[in-house]
Amino acid sequence: MNKETSLLKILKEFETITSKGYREIASFLPKDRVPFGFFCPYVPEELIHAAGALPFRLMGTAIKMSHAQAHLPTNCCHLVKSSLESLLQGELDFLKGIIFSHSCDAMQGLADIWALQKRIPLQFNLMIASRLNSEPSRIYLRSEIERFKNFLESNVGKITPQDLKASIRLFNRIREKVAEIYARRPKWYREISGSDFARIIRAGYLMDRRRYLELLDEFLNVLPETPEGTEDSVPVYLAGNMTHDAPYFSYIEEAGAVIVQDDLCSGTRFLRLMVPEDIDPMEGLTNRYFTSFVCPNKHQGAHAHAETLLGEVQKSGAKGVIFLLYKYCESHFFDYPDLKQALESKGIPTLLLEVEDPSFSVGQLKTRIQAFIEMLSPI
Amino acid sequence: MRNTFSPSPLRGEGEKVWQKKIMTETANETNFYRKINSTSAYRRLMIAYYFMMKHPNWFGKKVAWITSGGPVEPLYAMGVLPFYPENYGAMCGAFRMSVSLCEAAEHKGYSHDLCSYALTDIGSSFTGKGPLGRLPKPDFLVCCNNICGTVIKWYEVQARAFNVPVFFFDTPFIYDEIEDHTLKYVQDQMKEYISFLEKQLKHPFSEKRFQKVCSRSFEAVNLWKEILEMARRHPAPLAAFDAFIHMAPVVTLRGTPWAVRYYKKLKKEMEQRVRQGVGAFAHEEIRLVWDNIPIWYDIRNLSKLLSSQGAVLVADTYTSAWALDQLDLAQPLMNGLAGAYATIHLNRGFEYRVQKMASLIQKYDAHGFIMHSNRSCKPYSLGQYDLKQEVTRLTGKPGLIIEADHTDSRSYAPEEVEKQIRIFLDIIKTK
Numbered sequence: 001m002n003k004e005t006s007l008l009k010i011l012k013e014f015e016t017i018t019s020k021g022y023r024e025i026a027s028f029l030p031k032d033r034v035p036f037g038f039f040c041p042y043v044p045e046e047l048i049h050a051a052g053a054l055p056f057r058l059m060g061t062a063i064k065m066s067h068a069q070a071h072l073p074t075n076c077c078h079l080v081k082s083s084l085e086s087l088l089q090g091e092l093d094f095l096k097g098i099i100f101s102h103s104c105d106a107m108q109g110l111a112d113i114w115a116l117q118k119r120i121p122l123q124f125n126l127m128i129a130s131r132l133n134s135e136p137s138r139i140y141l142r143s144e145i146e147r148f149k150n151f152l153e154s155n156v157g158k159i160t161p162q163d164l165k166a167s168i169r170l171f172n173r174i175r176e177k178v179a180e181i182y183a184r185r186p187k188w189y190r191e192i193s194g195s196d197f198a199r200i201i202r203a204g205y206l207m208d209r210r211r212y213l214e215l216l217d218e219f220l221n222v223l224p225e226t227p228e229g230t231e232d233s234v235p236v237y238l239a240g241n242m243t244h245d246a247p248y249f250s251y252i253e254e255a256g257a258v259i260v261q262d263d264l265c266s267g268t269r270f271l272r273l274m275v276p277e278d279i280d281p282m283e284g285l286t287n288r289y290f291t292s293f294v295c296p297n298k299h300q301g302a303h304a305h306a307e308t309l310l311g312e313v314q315k316s317g318a319k320g321v322i323f324l325l326y327k328y329c330e331s332h333f334f335d336y337p338d339l340k341q342a343l344e345s346k347g348i349p350t351l352l353l354e355v356e357d358p359s360f361s362v363g364q365l366k367t368r369i370q371a372f373i374e375m376l377s378p379i
Numbered sequence: 380m381r382n383t384f385s386p387s388p389l390r391g392e393g394e395k396v397w398q399k400k401i402m403t404e405t406a407n408e409t410n411f412y413r414k415i416n417s418t419s420a421y422r423r424l425m426i427a428y429y430f431m432m433k434h435p436n437w438f439g440k441k442v443a444w445i446t447s448g449g450p451v452e453p454l455y456a457m458g459v460l461p462f463y464p465e466n467y468g469a470m471c472g473a474f475r476m477s478v479s480l481c482e483a484a485e486h487k488g489y490s491h492d493l494c495s496y497a498l499t500d501i502g503s504s505f506t507g508k509g510p511l512g513r514l515p516k517p518d519f520l521v522c523c524n525n526i527c528g529t530v531i532k533w534y535e536v537q538a539r540a541f542n543v544p545v546f547f548f549d550t551p552f553i554y555d556e557i558e559d560h561t562l563k564y565v566q567d568q569m570k571e572y573i574s575f576l577e578k579q580l581k582h583p584f585s586e587k588r589f590q591k592v593c594s595r596s597f598e599a600v601n602l603w604k605e606i607l608e609m610a611r612r613h614p615a616p617l618a619a620f621d622a623f624i625h626m627a628p629v630v631t632l633r634g635t636p637w638a639v640r641y642y643k644k645l646k647k648e649m650e651q652r653v654r655q656g657v658g659a660f661a662h663e664e665i666r667l668v669w670d671n672i673p674i675w676y677d678i679r680n681l682s683k684l685l686s687s688q689g690a691v692l693v694a695d696t697y698t699s700a701w702a703l704d705q706l707d708l709a710q711p712l713m714n715g716l717a718g719a720y721a722t723i724h725l726n727r728g729f730e731y732r733v734q735k736m737a738s739l740i741q742k743y744d745a746h747g748f749i750m751h752s753n754r755s756c757k758p759y760s761l762g763q764y765d766l767k768q769e770v771t772r773l774t775g776k777p778g779l780i781i782e783a784d785h786t787d788s789r790s791y792a793p794e795e796v797e798k799q800i801r802i803f804l805d806i807i808k809t810k
Contacts, residue, residue, distance in 0.1 A: 071764050073752055073782075075492060105528045108552055109761025112729035116765050127561070130524050130531060131549040136567035140551075143560035299531050299547045302538040328492050330757075334532030337488030338539060354490075 006222040007191070010215055014199045017207050018246070021061065022086055026094035029054060030208040034096035034156065037120070039079070041270055041294055042101040042128040044145060044285045049209060050159045050167035051152035056095065057205030058083050059242055059266060062357055063091070071113050077326040078356045079242065080106045087119055097122030097155065099148075102130070103297045104331055124151045131299045132290050142286040149282070164281040170209055175271050177216035178204065182268065184220075186235060186260040186317075187227040194249030194259060201266060202245075233258040234376045237318035239309060239339075241326045242266040243355070248324060251366050255373040261316035263309055264324075269294050296331040305335050306342045313348060320349045320376045322369070327356045349376065410686040411661035413652075415621060417645045424641050425627055432462050433511055441518040441580065444537065446530045447630055448700070449523035449548060450572070450720050452596050455634035456589040457576050462517065463631055464533075467510075468496035471503065472675030472786030474510050481787050483508075494755040495787035497533040504540060519579050520545040521572075525726040527758045546575045550721040554728035557721060565717040573713075593712055596634040602642035603629045603701065609649045610693045611743050614658025615666070616649045619692035620682045621659060623673045626698045633701070664689030665807055668739045670696045670766075671751035671759045672785040677793060684797055688804045694743040696735060700724040725758050732766055737773045746807050747777045749800070754784040777810075779803040 017028055029035055033054035038045070045055040060079040067088035068081050086092050098120050100111040115123050126148050129137040153159055181200065185192055192200075200219070204212050234257040242265040252259060262268055272292040275284040293300055293308040313321055321343055325332045340350045351372040353365060415421075435442045440460045445451060447465040454461045471477045477495060480502030485491055487505060489498055499509075507513035522534035522545055531547065538545040548568050551561050573584045603626070609616050617625075625645060632638040652658070667685070669692045674681065685692065706719040724735065740748060748770065750763045767778040781799055784790040 071762075073754070073757075073760050073763075075754055075757075076761070102552055105757035106761060108528070109757060111554065112762050113765055116729065125554050127551040127558075129549055129551065129564070130528065131547045134568075134571065136564055136571065137549060139567075140560055140564035143558075144551075147558070147560075296532070297528065299535065299549075302535040302545060330493055330529055331532055333490040333493055334497075334529075334536055336490070338536065340488060 003222040003224065006218065010219045010222065011196050011199070013215060014196070014203045018199045018202045021063075022091040023094070025206060028207070029056070029094075030211075033208070035094060036097045036099060036122075036156075037092060037095045038099040038101070039083070039107065040101045040103050041265060041273060042103065042289065042298075043099050043126060044148070046164065046167040046171050046275065046281075046285060047145070047149055047152055047159065048099070048156075049170065050163040051156040053096070053152070053156045054208065055205075057266075058086070058092075059202065059205065061086060061091075063089070072110075075328050076106045076110075077241075077328045079326060080110050082357075084110060084113065087114065087117060090119070093119065095120050097124065099124050099126055101126045101128045103128075103295065104329075106328070122155055124148060128289070128298070130297070133300045138286060138290055141289065142282065145282060145286055161281065165277070168275045168277060168281055168284065170213065172274055172277065174204060174209060174213050174216065175274055177213065177220065179271050180220055181216070182261065182271070184223065184227075186258060188223060189233065189253070189258045190228045191223055194253035195246035197259075198246040198249040205266065232256075234320070234373050235260040235316070235318045236373070236376070237313045237316050237321045238262040238264060238267075238324055239321055240264055240324035240332065241329055243324050243326075247362070248355075251362075251369050252322065252373075255366070255370045256377060257369075257373045260318050261312060263312060265295065268312070296335050306339055309339055310342055310346065313343065314346070318348070320351065320372065322372070323350060323352045325352065325354055327354045410689065412682075412686065413657060413659055413661075415617065415625070415645070415648060417625075417641070417648050420641060420644055421625060421628070424632070424637055427637075428628075428631055429511055431460060433515065435460055435515055442515055443519050443521050444517040444534075445521040446523050446526060446534070448526040448720065448723055448725065449521050450569070450716060452592045452634045452716060453569075453572060453576055453584070453589065454521070455596075456592040457580050457582075457584065459518075459576070459580065461521075461631065462514070464500040464537075465496050466627060466630055467503070467514075468499045468786055469673075469675050470510050471499045473678070475676050475788070476509060477676070477786035478788055480506065480509060481789075494527075494529045494533070495784050496755060497529060497536075499786055500533070501536060501540075504537065516541050517543055519543050519575075521548065522546070523548040523550060523720065525550040525720055525723050527725065527756065529757075544575075544579065546572055548572060548720075550726055552726055552728070553722060553731075555730070557718070562718055562721065565721040566714045569713045569717045590712060592634040593716065595636055595639050597706065599629055599633045599635075599638040599642055600701065600706075602639065602646055604699075606642065606646050606649055607694070607699055609646075609653055612653050613666075613744070614656075614660070614663040615691055615693040615743075616652035616658060618659040618682070619669050619695040619698065620673075620678055622695065622698040623678060626701065629701045658691070660686050660691050662686075662689045663691045665747070665804060666691060666693045666743060666745045668692070668694045668696075668736065668743060668745045668748040669751070670736060670748060670763070671753045672697055672756055674751060674783045674791065675786050676788045677783075677791065680793065681796075681800075684800055685804075688801070690804055690807075692749070693745060694739045696724060696732075696739065699739075729762055729766065732762070733769045733773065736766065736770045740770065740774045740776050745776060746810075747779070747803070749803070750778060750780045751785075752780050752782045754782070754790045755787065756785065777803070777806060 035054045035056040036048050037056050037058050048055040060082045063082050063085050068085040129141050131137045236257045238259045293304045296305050442460045445461045451461050477499045481498040483502035483506045484498040503509040520534050522530050534545050628638040628641050707715045752760045781796045
């Protein structure tokens with residue numbers, strides 16, 4: 001099999017897993033691991049995996065709403081609404097458990113509503129500290145992660161230190177490979193289209209992680225040594241929520257841009273969660289949440305978000321920043337005006353796209369992206 | 380027909396004009412509203428508080444902005460004036476000034492979907508407008524997330540805008556029971572909080588003064604609890620609409636002798652009403668419980684609508700949130716206080732909220748309940764649809780959900796709400 005055929009085969013496998021609805025995905029999941037749903041990078045996937053379960057991330061789907069409105073007010077984000085809808089329609093009945101990490105007020109309320117439905121056998125509310133810049137919060141978080149470990153051991157399987165170390169190694173290797181793909185993307189964007197890239201990232205939260213690592217290895221091996229792309233695309237940076245949906249990436253790249261880096265919850269923020277392998281694993285899982293800025297829901301100082309974003313954007317060489325934000329996401333929308341101001345004061349233009357359902361107002365979205373990219377393009 | 384209730388403290392009209400107005404209005408009512416006489420003391424108290432807040436330098440005071448559920452006792456113990464942006468937001472709402480302030484914040488790029496208390500505060504900071512005009516710059520901020528996660532972001536915005544330090548007091552949400560390590564965490568933060576204050580104010584914390592402040596705080600809180608409990612009587616001597624107004628001192632001034640003095644006065648007046656068997660309204664046929672923050676800009680109309688049907692709000696989940704129910708005085712003071720702040724109503728899960736609503740309905744002998752689905756308060760509003768079902772299942776009492784926003788009237792359809800309330804009251808009457 002030549003490299004091109006291998007590349008297509010690998011991309012096909014990513015597409016297969018990411019194009020399915022939740023109910024259909026169940027048959028593609030490994031049989032030896034019970035799936036546990038989760039939403040947020042503050043859930044230590046390594047622990048779920050070490051217990052013998054499969055961490056399965058719920059990232060929102062374009063599901064038709066018919067039940068969720070009976071439980072939720074309208075001003076909840078798409079992730080909250082579509083996840084509850086999926087639950088109520090029975091799409092998630094294959095899950096053995098669900099893990100909520102305390103992120104925002106909407107998720108806090110969703111956890112209560114979710115438990116009332118009694119559709120999934122197990123639920124654990126992991127109470128991540130909202131303040132991640134002090135010694136008392138580090139001590140508290142360590143205890144909370146221990147509580148989560150106990151829950152997994154009682155309901156899934158014993159977590160030995162060896163298992164946990166192996167799991168940490170596996171997730172670290174995945175992060176390294178994903179980081180490599182991120183690093184190569186700006187030049188290899190002809191070989192790795194935006195939509196393929198989004199699928200690669202999304203698949204990593206749904207499938208067996210060992211198989212995922214194998215696929216990432218193979219993928220990097222079959223990429224041509226030199227990229228075909230010419231440098232005629234406008235480099236842009238994508239900031240926002242967990243929006244690794246192929247269409248968004250396509251719209252941006254079809255408009256003549258290439259996403260050189262992102263700050264998405266499903267993207268590079270996951271890469272900031274590397275765990276040192278030479279220290280106590282529980283200590284490592286705790287400390288990583290204090291060493292870098294992961295989510296605007298958490299307090300790490302009033303300037304943490306702007307400083308992180310500005311540094312990353314400048315490093316990426318992007319000519320502009322697109323904010324792709326879930327409508328009703330308070331954390332991002334509170335930060336947005338100051339972030340916009342900070343970027344624009346450095347001469348970096350921004351565009352705000354407020355999105356609900358991924359299929360909503362496509363035409364308008366494309367027009368706005370097109371106009372923004374044209375504005376950034378050299379005359 | 381018209382009813383009235385306690386006015387906002389800073390009305391432009393003079394006291395005499397105001398009292399004359401009340402007398403004229405109440406005389407025309409078919410359901411007579413009894414004005415609370417202590418209201419004039421309340422107004423004087425709140426005018427004095429806001430006067431100090433507006434001119435802290437005249438009193439040699441530093442000002443800290445603090446969230447409504449934050450531990451205020453250490454601030455008073457350190458001689459700091461606490462300012463409550465949420466309380467101010469409520470005032471802007473009652474004065475119907477919120478919409479223009481929200482729009483000012485939106486003009487600067489803040490989303491219309493954000494909490495209207497926050498938008499009001501941010502808009503007021505930008506424009507210098509509001510019932511008090513331009514507010515003095517805070518010296519520092521104290522943010523406690525026991526009421527919501529919104530305040531984290533809101534206070535970060537203001538910390539950047541004013542370039543002042545913020546102390547963030549983290550109280551993890553409690554779905555079931557509080558864990559030992561959670562309690563330890565909030566207690567440890569109390570120590571950090573004190574160190575933060577000592578650093579900002581450059582003088583040591585006095586345990587003796589703190590104890591005195593706490594003792595006043597607990598006394599005010601207990602008086603407030605006793606006043607609210609009096610509404611269990613038939614007829615209720617005060618309505619929840621009264622409580623929405625008269626709660627201001629327990630929020631802003633708990634820990635001071637003024638709050639204690641005021642609530643003693645109010646309690647005395649309510650006791651007299653109980654002795655005389657008179658209620659807040661002459662006619663009390665239907666007793667209701669309210670859930671969520673009031674609709675500040677429409678309190679007057681809602682009160683009028685309800686009373687015209689003989690309905691009185693006798694209890695609510697909001698004003699009782701300042702009752703510090705879980706205060707454990709067997710613990711060292713600082714630890715007990717930390718535990719009480721970590722376990723307030725809004726920081727508790729669904730089951731606690733169900734029990735609290737059911738218990739209020741039972742204790743206050745209510746015929747039903749109204750839930751305000753508040754666009755600006757997700758912690759209060761998410762889960763209300765399920766809460767309504769569960770409370771009705773437990774108590775057999777019907778509930779109504781109305782949609783609004785606590786200060787932004789752009790998200791409110793008064794005629795629709797009025798229609799819903801009328802139908803709801805008819806249902807209760809036919810039962």
